[in-house]
Amino acid sequence: VKGSARRKLGQRNFMEQVRECRDNGYLLSSRKIGSGAFSKVYLACATCERMQHAKLASDPRGKHHAMVRWIISTAEAPVEFSQKFLPREISSLNATYKHLNVVQLYETYQNSQRSYLVLELAARGDLLEHINWVSERRCSPGLDEEEARRLFWQLVSAVAHCRSSGIVHRDLKCENTLLDDRGLLKLTYFGFASHWGLKSSLPSTFCGSVAYTAPEILMSKYNGEQADLWSLGIILYAMVTGKLPFKEHQTHRMLHLMHHGPIFRLGMSPECRDLIRGLLQLRPCARLGLQQLAAHCWMLPATHALSGTTLRMPPGRVGALGRGCGQVAGPSAPLLIPHCCQLRRSQLSLSTRSPAETRSLRGGAPGTASGPPPGPQRPTQEVQALPSWGSGARGQPAWG
Numbered sequence: 340v341k342g343s344a345r346r347k348l349g350q351r352n353f354m355e356q357v358r359e360c361r362d363n364g365y366l367l368s369s370r371k372i373g374s375g376a377f378s379k380v381y382l383a384c385a386t387c388e389r390m391q392h393a394k395l396a397s398d399p400r401g402k403h404h405a406m407v408r409w410i411i412s413t414a415e416a417p418v419e420f421s422q423k424f425l426p427r428e429i430s431s432l433n434a435t436y437k438h439l440n441v442v443q444l445y446e447t448y449q450n451s452q453r454s455y456l457v458l459e460l461a462a463r464g465d466l467l468e469h470i471n472w473v474s475e476r477r478c479s480p481g482l483d484e485e486e487a488r489r490l491f492w493q494l495v496s497a498v499a500h501c502r503s504s505g506i507v508h509r510d511l512k513c514e515n516t517l518l519d520d521r522g523l524l525k526l527t528y529f530g531f532a533s534h535w536g537l538k539s540s541l542p543s544t545f546c547g548s549v550a551y552t553a554p555e556i557l558m559s560k561y562n563g564e565q566a567d568l569w570s571l572g573i574i575l576y577a578m579v580t581g582k583l584p585f586k587e588h589q590t591h592r593m594l595h596l597m598h599h600g601p602i603f604r605l606g607m608s609p610e611c612r613d614l615i616r617g618l619l620q621l622r623p624c625a626r627l628g629l630q631q632l633a634a635h636c637w638m639l640p641a642t643h644a645l646s647g648t649t650l651r652m653p654p655g656r657v658g659a660l661g662r663g664c665g666q667v668a669g670p671s672a673p674l675l676i677p678h679c680c681q682l683r684r685s686q687l688s689l690s691t692r693s694p695a696e697t698r699s700l701r702g703g704a705p706g707t708a709s710g711p712p713p714g715p716q717r718p719t720q721e722v723q724a725l726p727s728w729g730s731g732a733r734g735q736p737a738w739g
């Protein structure tokens with residue numbers, strides 16, 4: 340009886356959401372893409388009238404038909420979530436709008452019960468799923484360096500764009516980078532992001548997931564920008580090895596591992612090792628800066644492989660010169676960023692795992708799914724090489 344009452348309530352809520360969406364110009368599909376602790380993500384499309392909305396009409400990809408609708412039951416969410424993280428997410432996505440590698444937020448609206456976010460659809464799961472799936476298919480952990488370079492380049496480009504928009508992400512990890520149906524990487528989840536100039540440059544809260552967290556944050560000496568560079572190093576290592584470089588639950592053991600540096604597998608190119616080492620420097624000021632990272636010799640083939648637009652780095656954000664084999668561009672030198680990536684299909688047989696399977700990969704956190712995501716069926720047995728072993732579903736923060 341309890342179960343059927345809950346089902347009825349669920350149906351009534353869903354019908355309310357359908358109505359609220361229609362009133363706001365969106366048709367909600369019954370297909371749930373996934374759910375979080377306080378959210379449900381559904382596929383939706385805009386009505387013709389809604390399509391005239393400025394942001395939808397100027398979608399950089401011109402792909403208007405598919406988008407996700409993130410519905411957050413504000414009534415059920417804790418105050419901290421609805422008053423702190425959600426507004427942060429929205430303002431960061433607004434600030435970083437119009438970059439090919441950052442998830443686009445088209446619109447938001449809310450009532451007393453719910454907040455609705457209309458987001459660009461990234462239909463192919465996250466980077467973690469992709470790495471695990473490719474590893475399984477290749478029977479060898481990690482992506483090949485060419486593919487890793489192409490994806491990493493897009494991530495660096497997204498991070499550089501965020502910086503030039505005044506946003507420091509502070510929770511960079513494989514699970515927070517999604518892939519769309521063209522295999523383009525989309526940075527998302529800005530709930531822990533900080534804006535330059537709003538407060539002091541040192542964030543006061545510990546954000547993110549331990550496995551991707553920089554040592555200075557574990558030691559309570561914060562600097563969001565340089566910590567993001569550490570996380571980029573962890574992500575690159577994860578891409579090319581299919582593993583996390585440092586895996587310990589206790590902070591002091593984690594710091595001990597970090598102190599010894601990452602262990603590289605045979606076969607990894609010296610350039611790639613050099614880049615990872617440059618990012619995984621214990622001292623934040625010794626870490627490669629974004630400009631140096633983008634100009635590093637391991638990254639350079641990506642600039643040839645991708646047709647590009649130019650991106651100027653924010654002034655005064657250039658790190659120390661001359662690390663490793665990276666060639667340092669001048670402070671105002673434009674960086675090539677991917678404009679339209681010519682990615683090979685064979686390299687982009689991305690995840691079509693259902694959210695339920697995704698959850699099991701992420702450590703069995705709660706989440707439901709109704710219906711598989713689009714694309715060909717994939718084996719359900721996944722390599723669990725890269726558990727998201729931080730502190731929660733998608734690495735809920737370990738609050739200090």
Ligand SMILES: Nc1ncnc2c1ncn2[C@@H]1O[C@H](COP(=O)(O)OP(=O)(O)OP(=O)(O)O)[C@@H](O)[C@H]1O
Binds near residue numbers: 465
């Ligand atoms: N723009 C998007 N395109 C496609 N799928 C998305 C998009 N945004 C979120 N999702 C998927 O929807 C699911 C739920 O995401 P959501 O952000 O609501 O919760 P979560 O962050 O995964 O969980 P929690 O909030 O509990 O940490 C995830 O599996 C995520 O991959």
